Amino acid sequence: MYAKILNQLTAPKPVSRRRFLLGAGAVAGGLAVGFRLPPAQAQEGETAPINPLNAYITIHPDNTVTVLSSQFDMGQGAWHGLASLVVEELGADWDQITVKGVNGNPAAYGNLTAGGAFQLSGGSSSVFTSFDRYRVAGATAREMLKAAAAKRWNVNVDSLVVSDGFVRNGDQAASFGDLVADAAQIPVPENVALKPREEWSTLGSDALRRFDTDPKTRGTFTYTGDVQIPGMLTAVMIHPPRFGATVKSFDGSKALARDGVEHVVAIHRGVAVVAKTMFDALQGKELVEVEWDESAAEKRGSDALLSAYRETVMNEPEVVARTEGDAPAAIKQATQMVEATYEFPYLAHAAMEPLNAVAHMRDDGVLDLYGGHQAPDLYQMIVSGMTELDMSNINLVIMPTGGGFGRRAVLDADVVTEAAMVAKAIDYSAPVKVQWTRENDTLGGRYRPATIHRVQAGLDENGNIVGWDSHIVSQSLIKGTAFDSGAEVDNTVVEGASNLPYAIDNLRVGATMPQVGVPVLWWRAVGSTHTAYAVETFIDELAAKAKKDPVDYRLAMLKDHPRHAAVLKLAAEKAGWGEALPEGRYRGVSLHESFKSYVAQVVEISIEDDLPKVHKVVCAVDCGIAINPDVVRAQMEGGIGFGLGAVLAEELTLKDGYVQQSNYDAYTPLRMNASPEVEVHIVDSDAGPTGVGEPGVPPIGPAVANAVRSATGKHVTTLPFQKGMRA
Amino acid sequence: MTTLNINGEVREVSVDPQTPLLWALRDTLAMTGTKYGCGIAQCGACTVHVNGAPVRSCQLNVGDAEGMEITTIEGAESKAIEALRVAWNELDVPQCGYCQSGQLMSAASLLERTPKPSDQDIDNAMSGNLCRCATYQRIRAGIHRAADILEA
Numbered sequence: 052m053y054a055k056i057l058n059q060l061t062a063p064k065p066v067s068r069r070r071f072l073l074g075a076g077a078v079a080g081g082l083a084v085g086f087r088l089p090p091a092q093a094q095e096g097e098t099a100p101i102n103p104l105n106a107y108i109t110i111h112p113d114n115t116v117t118v119l120s121s122q123f124d125m126g127q128g129a130w131h132g133l134a135s136l137v138v139e140e141l142g143a144d145w146d147q148i149t150v151k152g153v154n155g156n157p158a159a160y161g162n163l164t165a166g167g168a169f170q171l172s173g174g175s176s177s178v179f180t181s182f183d184r185y186r187v188a189g190a191t192a193r194e195m196l197k198a199a200a201a202k203r204w205n206v207n208v209d210s211l212v213v214s215d216g217f218v219r220n221g222d223q224a225a226s227f228g229d230l231v232a233d234a235a236q237i238p239v240p241e242n243v244a245l246k247p248r249e250e251w252s253t254l255g256s257d258a259l260r261r262f263d264t265d266p267k268t269r270g271t272f273t274y275t276g277d278v279q280i281p282g283m284l285t286a287v288m289i290h291p292p293r294f295g296a297t298v299k300s301f302d303g304s305k306a307l308a309r310d311g312v313e314h315v316v317a318i319h320r321g322v323a324v325v326a327k328t329m330f331d332a333l334q335g336k337e338l339v340e341v342e343w344d345e346s347a348a349e350k351r352g353s354d355a356l357l358s359a360y361r362e363t364v365m366n367e368p369e370v371v372a373r374t375e376g377d378a379p380a381a382i383k384q385a386t387q388m389v390e391a392t393y394e395f396p397y398l399a400h401a402a403m404e405p406l407n408a409v410a411h412m413r414d415d416g417v418l419d420l421y422g423g424h425q426a427p428d429l430y431q432m433i434v435s436g437m438t439e440l441d442m443s444n445i446n447l448v449i450m451p452t453g454g455g456f457g458r459r460a461v462l463d464a465d466v467v468t469e470a471a472m473v474a475k476a477i478d479y480s481a482p483v484k485v486q487w488t489r490e491n492d493t494l495g496g497r498y499r500p501a502t503i504h505r506v507q508a509g510l511d512e513n514g515n516i517v518g519w520d521s522h523i524v525s526q527s528l529i530k531g532t533a534f535d536s537g538a539e540v541d542n543t544v545v546e547g548a549s550n551l552p553y554a555i556d557n558l559r560v561g562a563t564m565p566q567v568g569v570p571v572l573w574w575r576a577v578g579s580t581h582t583a584y585a586v587e588t589f590i591d592e593l594a595a596k597a598k599k600d601p602v603d604y605r606l607a608m609l610k611d612h613p614r615h616a617a618v619l620k621l622a623a624e625k626a627g628w629g630e631a632l633p634e635g636r637y638r639g640v641s642l643h644e645s646f647k648s649y650v651a652q653v654v655e656i657s658i659e660d661d662l663p664k665v666h667k668v669v670c671a672v673d674c675g676i677a678i679n680p681d682v683v684r685a686q687m688e689g690g691i692g693f694g695l696g697a698v699l700a701e702e703l704t705l706k707d708g709y710v711q712q713s714n715y716d717a718y719t720p721l722r723m724n725a726s727p728e729v730e731v732h733i734v735d736s737d738a739g740p741t742g743v744g745e746p747g748v749p750p751i752g753p754a755v756a757n758a759v760r761s762a763t764g765k766h767v768t769t770l771p772f773q774k775g776m777r778a
Numbered sequence: 779m780t781t782l783n784i785n786g787e788v789r790e791v792s793v794d795p796q797t798p799l800l801w802a803l804r805d806t807l808a809m810t811g812t813k814y815g816c817g818i819a820q821c822g823a824c825t826v827h828v829n830g831a832p833v834r835s836c837q838l839n840v841g842d843a844e845g846m847e848i849t850t851i852e853g854a855e856s857k858a859i860e861a862l863r864v865a866w867n868e869l870d871v872p873q874c875g876y877c878q879s880g881q882l883m884s885a886a887s888l889l890e891r892t893p894k895p896s897d898q899d900i901d902n903a904m905s906g907n908l909c910r911c912a913t914y915q916r917i918r919a920g921i922h923r924a925a926d927i928l929e930a
Contacts, residue, residue, distance in 0.1 A: 126874025126911050260870055267875030268863040268882060270811015270851035277810035285805065310794075328805035329814070330797045403815050403823060403876040403910045453813070453876025454910045489816040681870060685916070689873055692912020715820035715908060724901040726914035 106159040107188035108137055110196075114216065114228030116143050119153040121160035122181060123172035123425045124263075125402075125455030127744040128682040131261045132178050133185050135679055139254040140189030140246060142213035143227065148262060152449025154427035171426045173460050173573070175646035175742025178678060182740050183245075190243040198240075199233035200225055248676070248737070257681045263451075275407045275450040276486055278421050283409070283482040284313055286473045287332035288491055289322040289341055293348040293708040295568045298322060300342045306335035315339055316476040319437070320465065323473045329486055349568025350708040353501055356567060357394060360503040360524040364392065368522045368561025372540045372549040376557035381518030385509025389596055391589055393506075394769045395581040396702040398499035398574055399718055404453025405492040408470035412479035417444050422467050423452035425460035429533060433464045434471045456693070457573040461497060462532040490713040498703055499574030500526040500567075504548075504585040514597020516608070518557040521548055523582070526571045527564040543573065547582030547645060547749060552615050553590070553608035569705065575693055576748035579645040584698070584770070587641040587753030592766055601640050601757065602628055615642060617734060618651040618671040625732050626653035626669035636666070639758025641750040646742030648674040649734075652691070652750040654727070656758040662772055663755050663762075665695060665727040670747065672731065675738035683743045684731040690747020691729050696721030698752035700773045780840050784809070785853025795841030800824045802840045803850060811851040811879050815908065822907030825880035826850050832887040851879035857928060858889040865923035873911035881907050885921050894925050 109117045118137050122129040130150040138145060154160065154170055161167035163180040193213050200218040201208040203225070210220055217224045253259050266272040291297065301322050303315025311331030316323050322341050326332035382388055408422035418440055424430050427447050435442045452459055470485040477483070487495065502525035509518040527541040541564060542549070549560045574580060594604035602623045609616040619642045623629075632638065635657045642651040655667040670687045677683045700719045704711045712718040756767050759776070769775035782789045784807070791806050798817075803809045803826075812835055815823030819834040826835045827849040862882050865871070872878045881904070888895055888903040895903070900918050909917065 126872075126876075128873070260867065261872075263875065264867050264870050264872055265863070267872040267878050268866045270809075270879045272875050273810070274813075274876060276804075276814065279808055279810075328793070328797075328801055330794070330801040330805070334794075401910060403813070403821065403874065403908065405814070452874065454874045456910070486814075489818075489821075685870065685873060685913070688915050689912045692914060693910070696912070714818055715816050716818060720908060720910055721912055721914070722905045722908060723914045723917070724905040726912065726918075729915055 106156065107185060108141070108192050110192065110227050110231045110234075112228050112231055114147060114226050115149060116141070116147050116227065118148060118150045118185070120150050121153065121170055122177035123152060123423065123449060123459070124451040125423065125459060126451075126453070127177075127686060128261065128679065129172065129177040130451070131259070131263065131682060132679055133181050134262065135254055135259050136181060136185035137189040138259070139251055140186045141193050142215070144216035145259055145262070147216050147227075150262070152424075152451070154424065154431070154447050154449060157428060169426075170428050171460065173425065173457070175648070175744040175746065178740045179647070179742065182678070186245050187243065190245055191240060194240045194243050195234040195237045196227055196230050198237045199230045203230075203233060254678050255676065255680070257679075259679065273450070274404055274453050275409060275421050275423060276404065276484070278409045278450070278484065280409070280411050280482040283411070283484055284325050284327060285329045285332050286323040286325045286483050286485045287329070287336050288320070288469060288485060288487060289324065289336060289339060290491060290495060291321060291343055291348070293345055293350060294496055294570060296343040296345040296348040298341060299344040302340045305338040309335050309338060311335070314477050316473060318469060318472040318476055320469055323469070323476070323485070325473060325477060325483060333488070348708060351567070351705070352707055353397060353703075353705045357501055357503065360501070360565065361392065363563050363565065364503045364505040364522050364524045366563070369563040370540045371559060371561045372542075372545040373558065373560045378518045378520040378557040378559035381557035382507055382509035382520055385517050386512045387510040387596060388507065389510065389593060390505065390507040391592060391766065391768050393504040393581070393585045395502040395504070395584070396704070396770060397501045397569065398580070398697055398701050399493050399703055400454070400456040400458035400497070400574055401493060401715070401718060401720055402452070402454030402456055402458055405487040405489055406458070406466040406495070407484060407486045408467045409482065409484045410470040410474035411482035412474060417446050418471065418474070419446050419448055420467060420471060421448040421450050422470070423455060423459040424449045424467065425455065426462070429462065430464040430467050434468060437468055438471050438475050456575040457577070458497060461572060462534065489715065493713050493718055494710045496570035497572035498569065499580055500528070500571040502581045504581060506585055506589045508589070508593055510593060510596060514593070514599055516553070516555050516593060519551070519555045519559070521560045521585070523548060523560075523562045524565065525562070525581070526567050526569070528571055528573055528577070530564065543578050545578060545582065547579035547643065548586055550644065551586060552612040552644065553605070554611060555608070575690070576645055576745040579643060579749040580694070580697070583641070583643040583645070583749030584752045584756065587643060587750065588756045588766065591639070591757040591760060595760070600629070605642060614649045614673050615644060618642065618649045618673050621732055621734060622651035622653050622669055622671035625671065625730065626655070628653060637758045637761040639754045639756065639761060641753040641757060643746070643749040645746045645749055648672060648741045648743060648746040650687070650746045650750050652754045654751070654754045654758050656755060656762065658759070658762050661776055662699065663759050664725070665755055667728045667730070668751065668754070670729060670731045671734065672743070672746065673734035673736055674743050674746070675736050675740045677733050678740055680733055683733055686743040687731045687747040688729045690745065691751045692721050692726055694748040694751040695725070695727070695755065698755060698770055698772055699725065700771050702771050702774065780844050782840065782843055782848060783846065784848045785850060791840060793840055795839060797840045798836050799826070799838045799840055799843050799848070800835040803835065809850055809852055813876055813879055815877065820908070821877070822880040822884060823877050825883040825907065827854070827883060827887065830890070832884050851883060854883065854886060856886060856890065858924065859886040861924035861927040862886060862889070862920060864927055865920040868923065869916050869920050871913055871916040871920045873913055877907060877909045881909065881917055885917070885924070888921065889924060889928065893928060895921060
C-alpha cells in the first residue's frame, strides 16, 4: 500500500499542476513569489518560471510579509531559518515577518534530499534544501518591488535601495505594502543575483533573535492542542495493549452514561472516547470495556528479543553495507584480536507535547486537519484514501509542535488518521481533537529500535588497525514502508558505521534486520544513535590496547578526512585535551559525522553513585555556513542533552509484549540537575549549510563512555549507563 | 458551579469539582498557555501559582482550588516574570517552547523566594520541570540574567 502511495505522490499530478499555473499572478491583493524549478523538478518537463501559488512569500498590502515554510518546526528553528534566508535577500524588516507552514505543492516544496519529489522535514535537511530556494524567492520579490517603484517614480531601477521594508530613491520611500499591488503586475524576473556572503547584513550573524521566543514566554504560542473551534469535542484513544492486536468488541454503554461523554467509537487503531472535555474523555475511558483480538500481536519481551539478537549477531550478516579487503581474514592473522558486543534499548521520543491532531469538517465540505504534519502530502493522501474524501477536500493546517525528534514523521500518519476517522465515525457532526495521554504516547510504539552491535578488530604489533568487522542486528525502519526502495541494505540501520571515516584496509559492515512486531521509527539522529556509540567507544578501546592517545590515534587515521580531523582538533584544543584535570575529573572524546555535518565533543566527568556526572561538554561543529550561529549552538546544546539523557537512564522494556514504562516517572529524560555546561565552537566554513538538528546527539554517549573508561577502566557496552555500569 | 479567582478575575466554572484545574483552564476557560505533559506531576508543564506558590495544576482539583488566588502564565506580570521574559528573549531560551510556561512559572517563584539563586538553588527549584529539547543551560543562564535585571 505504501509503495503505491509514494508512487502516486511522486508522479506528476496534472490536476494540481494546472491549478498551480492558473494561480499565477496576484493573489488576494498581495504578491506571491515562486521561482524557476530546480533541476530535480525540471526533469519532469517544467522549465517556465512558476509564478506562483503563494509558493514562498506573500507580501500583504498592510505591509506584513508571510514566509511560507515548506519545512516543519518542532522547535528546532526551521521557521526562523527560512525566514532569515528570505529577509536577507528581500530587505524586509524582521518585525514585519510572520511564518506559516504550507503544503500541497511538491514542485515548490519537495525536499531536495529526497530528489525534490515530495515534501518532508527530516534528516536535518531544512536549511540544506531551502538555502537557495528561499534566498532566490526573497531576491525575486525584491526585484519586483524595485521594478514597481522604478515605474512609479520614473527612475532607473539601479538608483533604488531596499532595506528595512522600504524601497528608497534618495528622499523618496515606499513601503512594501504600498508597492505590492503594482509589483504583482511585474513579470517574474529570471536569474536574479544573490548577495555574496560578504554582503550579508544579518545572515550568518546573531542579529536576528527568534521571532517565536516572546509568545513562548506568554503562553500565547499556539500548538495543535490549543486550537479552539466552537463545538469541538475531545477524543481520548484506547489503544491495543500489545502491538498488532485489534479490537474484537467493545462496550461503551457505561461511559456514555457519564455526563460529557458523547460518543464511543471503534476506529482502525482502537477505541475512541469522544467527550466535551479532556477530563470527561479520561473519565469515560475508564468505563469502556474492550475485548482485543491478540492473535497477531507481538508477545515477546525485550529480554527475549535481545537474547535472540545476541545469537544472531554471531552469525554471518544478512546483508553487507560496505566491504573493503578481507576483514575476517585480516583479523585472524592480526597480532591482537579485540572484540565487543553492544546492547542498546528501545527508546521513546517522549516529546513534551503528546501526539494530537484536530479534524474539522467545514460547512463547505473541506476537512481541516490541524497537526504536526511532518510529511504533509503523504498524510493528505493517506487520509483521502481512508475517508474517501477527495484530496482537494482535505486541508492540512500545519502546526508547530512541542518537540518531535522524528515522531511526527510517521509513514502511516497515525494520529492524523485517528482524528480524521473519529470525525468520520461521528458523521463529521462536530470538530474533534484527538489528544493522546502521556501514556498513549509512551506506550504507542515507533521507538528507536533495540539493537545489538558486535565489532571485532585486529591490531598489528604497533597497534594499528588491520581489520574491522562489524555486524548490526536491528529492525529496519524502512522495509515495508512508503520509503522502501527495495534496496537490500536499509541505510538507517547502518549509517554511522558504514561511513566509518578511519583509514582501515580491511573493513566489513554488515547487518541483519529481524522482523519484530514492535513498531520502530527514526529517533533524532537515527542509526547514528547506536552506531556512533559502538564505533567511537571501540576506537578508544583499541587506542587503549595500542597504548596511544585517543585523539592522536584518530587523527592518524583521518588523513583523507580533513573536516573530521579539523573538528576533532578544535574540540581537543578548546577543551585543553592533555592538560591536567582536578582530582576526580576525567575526560573523554568522540567524533561523528551525521547529516553531512561533523561534530566532535570532549566531556569532563566525575563518578558519583557509580554513574558519570557530566560537568562540561566542549563541542566543535562543522555544518558548512552557519546561517544562524545561535541556532546552531542551541541545537548542539539540545542535541547533547537529548543524547545524554538517553545514555544515562532512558530505556523502554517489554514483558510478554507489554511495554513496561508509560510515563516520565519510569521513562526518564535528562533534567536540570544532570545538565552539563556546554560550550560550542563553530568551524568557519564556506561549504553549503548542512544539518544541525540531529548531529549534536551521536557523539555525546561515546564521549561520556570514553571518560568513564578513563575513570574506572570499564568499557560500558550495555546502555543505558544505569544498567550497564551497575550490571 | 465553582468560583475561581484566576489572574485577579472571578471566573465561574460549571464542571465536576474533581476536574483537575489544568483541564478547567484549558478546556472550560480556553486558557491554553498552561500545558499538559504528563498528568502525574512529573513534568511541570502545567505549573501555575496558587496563593503565590508553584503548583502542578494537573494535581489540584477545581473543588479544592475554590477561594485560592490562581495565576497562570497569561496573567503573570510580577517583576520577576517580566525580568525572566526579557532574559528569555535576550538569550532565545525556548526551542519548541511547550514546557516554557511551566519553566517560567517555576523560575518566577524561585526568584521571588531567592533573588540571587546559586546554580544549586536552580537545580533544586527547576529539576521538576522537564524540557525535552534540553534548553537547561539557557534556562539557567536566563534565571541568572533575570536576577541581574531585578537587582539593577
